[in-house]
Amino acid sequence: MKDRPFLVSGILGLGAIAMTLLLTVVGPRLVSPLPDGFITPVLAFEFAETGDEIHQLFAPIGRPEGDTVRRDMDLVNRLDFIYMALYAGLMFTFAMTVARLTEHRFYYLAAAVAVGVLAADILENSQLLSITGHLAEGDFGDQLARLRLFTWLKWGGLALYFFMLIPYFSRTGGWSRAGEFLGAIPLILGVLAYIDRGLLSELFALSVGLMFIFLTIYSLRRAPQPIAAVA
Numbered sequence: 568m569k570d571r572p573f574l575v576s577g578i579l580g581l582g583a584i585a586m587t588l589l590l591t592v593v594g595p596r597l598v599s600p601l602p603d604g605f606i607t608p609v610l611a612f613e614f615a616e617t618g619d620e621i622h623q624l625f626a627p628i629g630r631p632e633g634d635t636v637r638r639d640m641d642l643v644n645r646l647d648f649i650y651m652a653l654y655a656g657l658m659f660t661f662a663m664t665v666a667r668l669t670e671h672r673f674y675y676l677a678a679a680v681a682v683g684v685l686a687a688d689i690l691e692n693s694q695l696l697s698i699t700g701h702l703a704e705g706d707f708g709d710q711l712a713r714l715r716l717f718t719w720l721k722w723g724g725l726a727l728y729f730f731m732l733i734p735y736f737s738r739t740g741g742w743s744r745a746g747e748f749l750g751a752i753p754l755i756l757g758v759l760a761y762i763d764r765g766l767l768s769e770l771f772a773l774s775v776g777l778m779f780i781f782l783t784i785y786s787l788r789r790a791p792q793p794i795a796a797v798a
Contacts, residue, residue, distance in 0.1 A: 572668060573786035576661040580783025583653040587776070590646060595639035599626045604765020607772075608636070609643055612695060613718050614768050618711065625702055637699050644695045651692075654779060655685035658728055661782055665735050677731040680724055687720035719761065722771065726757040729778050743785055749778050 571577075595608045602620050605611040615621050625636050658681035666674035694714040698707045729750040736746030756771040 571787070573661060573664050576657050576664065577783055577786030579653050579657040579660065580779060580786055583650060583657055583779060584783060586646070586650040586653055590643050590650060593639065593646070594643050595636045599623055602765065604767070604769070606766075606769050608640070610768060610772055612640060613691065613714070614764050615711065616715065616764075618705065618708065621698060621702070621707070621711070622705070625699070637702060641696060641699055644692050644699075647692055648689070651685055651688040655681055655688070657779065657782060657786075658684065661786065662728075662732075665732070669735065673731070674735070677728055680728045680731065684721055684724035684728065687717050687724060691717035691721055722757060722760075722775070725775050726753040726771075729775075730754045746778075746781060746785065749774075749781055753778060 590609075597608060601608065601611045601624070602615075605614070608624060611620070612624060615624065625640075659678050662674050662678035662681060666672065666678065691714060694710045694717060697710045698714065701707045701710070730753070733747050733750045736744055736750060739746070752774045753771060756767060756774050760767040760771040
């Protein structure tokens with residue numbers, strides 16, 4: 568473990584990547600056009616802003632096509648509880664290890680952000696499942712308002728977390744310094760996506776996924792104790 572101080576994080580990261588592939592396989596297939604710029608139904612659901620967008624996403628409600636989308640979406644959101652435990656575990660253990668190696672308390676704050684992201688994701692999923700449970704009645708205005716809040720708390724927290732790791736990666740050597748660049752991209756795209764969702768939201772999510780892959784690879788490599796980072 569001494570030459571692989573991030574090994575636990577790497578194992579959790581591999582689990583998160585495996586769950587990503589599983590969620591992609593079981594995820595809903597398109598039966599109606601998505602809002603402009605969106606490519607994936609799950610992301611379009613998370614960033615939905617109006618009741619009309621929800622109804623369009625699951626149209627036609629009450630018919631086999633719409634019911635299939637709802638069933639598949641619910642399956643993804645239930646499995647997502649496993650995924651969020653894995654990726655949040657990666658984030659938490661990575662930040663705690665950085666804090667231990669660098670002896671900087673700043674990274675305990677990053678670990679706290681990871682816990683906050685997990686809480687926001689749990690609350691977001693609860694709203695998603697509640698909305699699909701009220702599709703037939705069409706009465707989900709309150710859930711939609713809470714969904715927007717929790718969605719942005721989650722995604723904003725992810726962007727903030729990666730940005731907080733930049734000082735650490737700026738003091739590492741070799742290829743791992745790429746984390747200094749990769750850690751800034753989600754924050755930039757997140758701000759742009761908040762202003763103009765759609766394609767930018769998809770790119771934002773992609774940048775977060777790439778950062779998880781980077782952290783997983785970094786965690787699994789044999790590495791000496793890094794140079795102390797300045798927060």
